[in-house]
Amino acid sequence: MAGDAHGGSHGGGHIMPVYMLVFTFAALIILTILTVLVTRVDLGGTLNLSIALIIATVKAALVCLYFMHLRYDRPFNSIILGACVLFVILFLGLSTIDTEQYRDEIHWRQVELSRGP
Amino acid sequence: MADIAATGGHAAAHELGHPSHVQHHFDTSAQQFEASKLGMWLFLGTEVLFFSGLFCAYTVYRFNHPEIFAYAHKSLSVFWGALNTIILIASSFTMALGVWCAQKSNRPGLVICLILTLAGAAGFMVIKAIEYNEKFQHGKLWGRLYQPAQHDDHAADDHAADAGAADAHAAASGAAHGSDARPTDPAHGAAAPAAGHGPSAAFQPERTSLAEPNQLPRGGVKLSTLTAGGHDKGHGGPKPADVHNEHIFYGIYFCLTGLHGLHVLAGMVVLSCVLVGAVQGRYHAGYYTPVDLGGLYWHLVDLIWIFLFPLLYLIH
């Protein structure tokens, strides 16, 4: 009895149609090829990096939303991921700003390790 | 009445309301599934933050010293990196299919999907091993062990002289505010006994203090001799004069890919356990939590690689 009662729903576990998974997979492969190809075009370091990161973020979003069912899951799970990403950005951002600020005030030791004896 | 409830009521409630996979402190299967899933997402969050330290190190060095990355990444093979990306995405896809099979109570499908996923993971690790092996061959290792082959050594000796001047930064954080970094009285440096008998003694640099900066730390093995005369596949030519400390790139590279590789291995262990359960037919539409959670973990491993690939291999 109990098994039947819980059998169908499984607490709202969402079933993703297979064609959606295939589409997502195809999109991920295409984006991977795209990101490799874009690198071969010189758009200036910053733009190249931005494009690479945007593509990576889109790919990550696809994986999260469809492979990981986040789009159909409880919103709180997305909030957790979002909060974590926010704190990662906070951590990276403030550390990078600071190191950039004091970079000119320090002598960066240049170590050459490749010399033979 | 109360006594009956105390002795029998609790156990009876279990037998009536609980399918076998539901633990005693949950009321329903759905509650348990939701709780497990929330727990898994929190764990994935901690994984993201765990990797954030390495991404932070990456960002800081890439932002402040981009030339290291522009130069050193050329020794990484875009082909192997892209192939690994595709393999990992494919294994993520088969994992998602596996979850679908479990939700449809399709046991053979689930087993096949899990085997394919594990094969993808193994393929990823094999390629990673090939890449690592190449780095070891050419002495392109992290930090202290960085010993590239002689012929791409363009070390300018004048930098060694630079190193002689006290590193202002080290001085700022290490010596000037000594009470933080050197919790001791001034006599300590001279009086510290040579307690180098512990497990880490073998790894100690050959210098004991910053007072002798000219004595550069070295690895015990001269890998450069192993590859004398070998060609430097995938390397982008001689080192520009303004590139220094490129061993930091390899330090970050090995930490990032190494930690990610450990996660791949952990994922393989997890998925193997799930596979055993699947072969035994433990999962069905009413209960597939381990498949779902294992899948989430595997997708996270994929997610991290999706960022690692462009950040490490595709630097312009």
Place this chain on the structure above:
Amino acid sequence: MSSYDAAAARGPDSAAAADNYLTHGRGLLSWALTLDHKRIGVMYMTGIIIFFLIGGLFALLVRTSLLIPQKNVPGGTPFIFSHDNYNLFFTLHGAIMVFIVIIPGIPAAMGNFVLPLMLGAKDVAFPRLNLTSWYLWLSGAALALLSIIMGGFDTGWTFYVPYSTDTTFAGVIPVLSGVFLLGFSSIFTGLNFIVTIHKLRPPEMGWFRMPLMLWATYATAVIQVLATPVLGITLLLLIVERAAGIGVFNPALGGDPVLYQHFFWFYSHPAVYIMILPAMGVMSELLSVFSRKHIFGYSFIAFSSVAIAIFGFLVWGHHMFVSGQSNLISTVFSFLTFSVAVPSAIKMFNWLATLYGGSISFRAPMIYALSFMWIFGIGGLTGLFLGTLAVDVHLHDTYFVVAHFHFVMAGTIFVFFGAVHYWWPKITGRMYNETLGNWGALLSVIGFNITFLAQFPLGTHGMPRRYYNYEEHYWIYHVVSTCGAYLAGIGFVLTVICLVQSLFRGRKAPANPWGGNTMEWYCPSPPPHHNFDHPPPVTDPYDFSGWKYDEKAGGYVRRSPAEIPAPASKGH
């Protein structure tokens, strides 16, 4: 009517007390492999008190060694410690107290025991993970202690680079690994609590009917989950840096030691709030119960916990004002540091308002709670001095800082002991000796204050922290401080004696000795293995009108159902 009333009315001597979680399964193995949150909580509590005594002993040794300037010792022989051992023991004192005692103190020991009870749940969401967490704590703690004989270490508890990469003591990697394990213990506890509060809360208990202890525990768990992984990766990188020399932190390899400090404090400042927030949660319970008055400003206290958790992440740079951090970032962090004072002050004023007009009873838990207000008040306000950029340049790394953070962190220790006394009847089923408990509390609080109030002038006069030797004109402050430390030591030992003595001589505890209305007081003392025969009613946790003191039971009992509105309990 619901049967918990009957159970409570029957008192402890009836048949219900026969089978409790302490007697449910006997033998060492039944404890070592238990999944019961109550037993895990008791194991944590025991372990933490033992490590507190060890850490306290180290502190007393360090204080004794500072009793006279080393250079004045006749014959030139070291007094108590050689300088290396001095470094080792103050480092160990810090590492043990922070990572092993205070961080897991209230959440893992008290939280494990009372959190499911306060929710009316049977257990935490993941009991096996909970046990894993306990064993991670145990192995981490053991590794940290064993590092003494594995070569020792002298880095200070912050493990700053390049000192930790260059020091010749070989115990650095063992202690780092130990702290790494402790970090994961903390993460898993936090994760478990978040899921438990989300998923095992009774449907009738909305977020704003939760006891404030749960809000504080939840906010703590959020920090544990968000911040502790960064500690994990920091220590891992440091281990790799020391063992293999990757060059990220070590300046000799072109690395950046200030970056290490960013990494370390990104965790370790929020860790201060991991330490203090659960104490604030317990405070809200204690003050309300022992002044027999509804908590004042419930939602302000609840939201200020969350606000502290979030603000706590934005201030880590104030540990690095003089470390070579840039002026820009220092200014930003200094400003943000002041903002944390706001939610802390909100809590303090709401607690004061709770006390106002209440009928306060000075039982041992209340003495601890009231001393926390004094101690945390001083700790918090001196924090503002240190958050001011210009003042910090003068005061950083002096005894002023030592006194400041002891006033904050030891506040948590006092509330921890307050919590132990408060829930002791529930945990053990025995009442402790009230006189002995009060003396223990008073002596330790007074001794603590003497110890660290003396260190404020010591610091402003320029005595640097962590020094083995000093000039004569600091001598009198050191003597006062050391005497205070002895007094506090006696107080703590007395407290522990009081607790242990109650196990053998204490009278049997009633179900509700203090008249609290949170759910744990609805089950017998000690609770049965499955916590509740029937889910207790979800009521306002600070409405004490439903309980009256019963001389015969020696505690509070529910008023007869006719006197109170019918509880809407589940399943009836």
